[in-house]
Amino acid sequence: MKKKQLLAILLLVAGLLPAQSQESTCPSQTYVLEHPYPVEKITPPKGHKIKNVILMIGDGMSLMHVYSAWTANRGNLWLQNAQYTGLSKTYCANKLITDSGAGGTALACGYKTNYHSVGVDVNGKPLKSLCNLAQAKGKSSGIVVTCRLWDATPADFCCHNVDRDQEKAIVTDYVNCGVDYAFGGGSSYFENREDGRNLFKELQQKGYQTPRTWNDLAKIKSGKVFAVPYSKDTPVPAIRKDLLARASLKGLNLLDQNKKGFFMMIEGSQLDDYGHSNDLNMLMQETLDFDQTIGKVLQWAAKDGETLVIVTADHETGGLTLVDGDLKQGKIVCCFSTHEHSGVMVPVYAFGPGAENFSGIYENTDIFWKIKKLLNL
Ligand SMILES: [Zn+2]
Numbered sequence: 310m311k312k313k314q315l316l317a318i319l320l321l322v323a324g325l326l327p328a329q330s331q332e333s334t335c336p337s338q339t340y341v342l343e344h345p346y347p348v349e350k351i352t353p354p355k356g357h358k359i360k361n362v363i364l365m366i367g368d369g370m371s372l373m374h375v376y377s378a379w380t381a382n383r384g385n386l387w388l389q390n391a392q393y394t395g396l397s398k399t400y401c402a403n404k405l406i407t408d409s410g411a412g413g414t415a416l417a418c419g420y421k422t423n424y425h426s427v428g429v430d431v432n433g434k435p436l437k438s439l440c441n442l443a444q445a446k447g448k449s450s451g452i453v454v455t456c457r458l459w460d461a462t463p464a465d466f467c468c469h470n471v472d473r474d475q476e477k478a479i480v481t482d483y484v485n486c487g488v489d490y491a492f493g494g495g496s497s498y499f500e501n502r503e504d505g506r507n508l509f510k511e512l513q514q515k516g517y518q519t520p521r522t523w524n525d526l527a528k529i530k531s532g533k534v535f536a537v538p539y540s541k542d543t544p545v546p547a548i549r550k551d552l553l554a555r556a557s558l559k560g561l562n563l564l565d566q567n568k569k570g571f572f573m574m575i576e577g578s579q580l581d582d583y584g585h586s587n588d589l590n591m592l593m594q595e596t597l598d599f600d601q602t603i604g605k606v607l608q609w610a611a612k613d614g615e616t617l618v619i620v621t622a623d624h625e626t627g628g629l630t631l632v633d634g635d636l637k638q639g640k641i642v643c644c645f646s647t648h649e650h651s652g653v654m655v656p657v658y659a660f661g662p663g664a665e666n667f668s669g670i671y672e673n674t675d676i677f678w679k680i681k682k683l684l685n686l
Pocket residue numbers: 368369408409410412462581623624
């Protein structure tokens with residue numbers, strides 16, 4: 310081969326290689342956010358006193374979800390108001406790739422436990438959650454989710470079982486959990502039960518108001534509330550609109566009546582479901598709904614001045630990868646690599662007094678221990 314021919318072939322190969330490497334090896338989906346929402350800059354409080362902590366969990370939300378949502382909303386997210394960021398290692402006691410049971414238990418109770426366990430240690434012994442510890446110190450506590458309350462993440466904060474699939478047994482633990490405010494779906498396992506129990510009646514006997522519609526909840530001005538307006542999960546974002554934000558703010562205003570402060574967990578529950586089903590359109594709707602809820606919560610916290618807000622995830626779901634897109638058009642092209650959870654550190658975002666404690670790389674359980682220390686629980 311002559312030198313000239315060799316050079317021509319080399320140039321041809323060099324020209325082709327980048328083009329080949331840009332092709333994704335998985336089937337991609339495209340999503341365009343037609344109507345981007347405005348995002349404001351929030352001034353963080355100047356004081357150092359921490360009276361309340363709000364822990365927000367995007368179930369299955371990784372940096373890829375955040376960056377995809379950021380691209381879809383034309384380079385804007387409320388989440389960008391976070392002052393400090395960190396990375397959380399999510400592996401559980403007996404598996405590298407965790408689930409919501411063990412992943413949420415690490416955040417709620419501070420211990421790595423076995424896959425599929427909720428609110429118990431590796432020996433099946435019940436653990437105290439941040440809700441329980443807050444109550445023991447005279448603070449109030451609450452949980453707000455868009456899924457059924459017997460799903461793993463909310464259960465991690467109130468219930469105890471080695472098997473997250475024992476949902477009808479798990480849900481009975483809410484009667485003795487003691488949270489001051491609960492909002493979520495899943496009424497079908499609270500009543501008409503095979504064991505004859507009616508958990509709403511039992512909750513009422515413990516002093517709870519048990520509204521079954523948003524309108525009934527909206528009228529409540531004080532006292533303990535257990536609101537379960539849906540038989541299973543709450544409806545999709547296009548139908549429920551800003552329900553997660555409304556239910557969260559309602560809870561914040563109720564819990565804030567306690568002069569000693571509160572702990573609240575808010576979950577964007579269904580990012581995980583659409584990661585499992587590899588549905589990019591619904592996944593982005595849920596992620597953007599969660600971000601808008603974050604915006605409302607950060608605004609509330611900034612006004613309050615003594616509230617620390619942490620936003621994180623329990624694990625990643627779907628192996629989401631952004632392979633192409635357009636910031637100006639709000640267009641994203643993504644692939645999924647699995648229908649299950651994947652192994653990756655998840656981001657931690659912090660806003661408000663004490664936020665500086667959440668930078669760095671640490672275990673998911675450290676998020677519990679940091680919150681416990683900062684709230685003096
Ligand atoms: Zn999860």
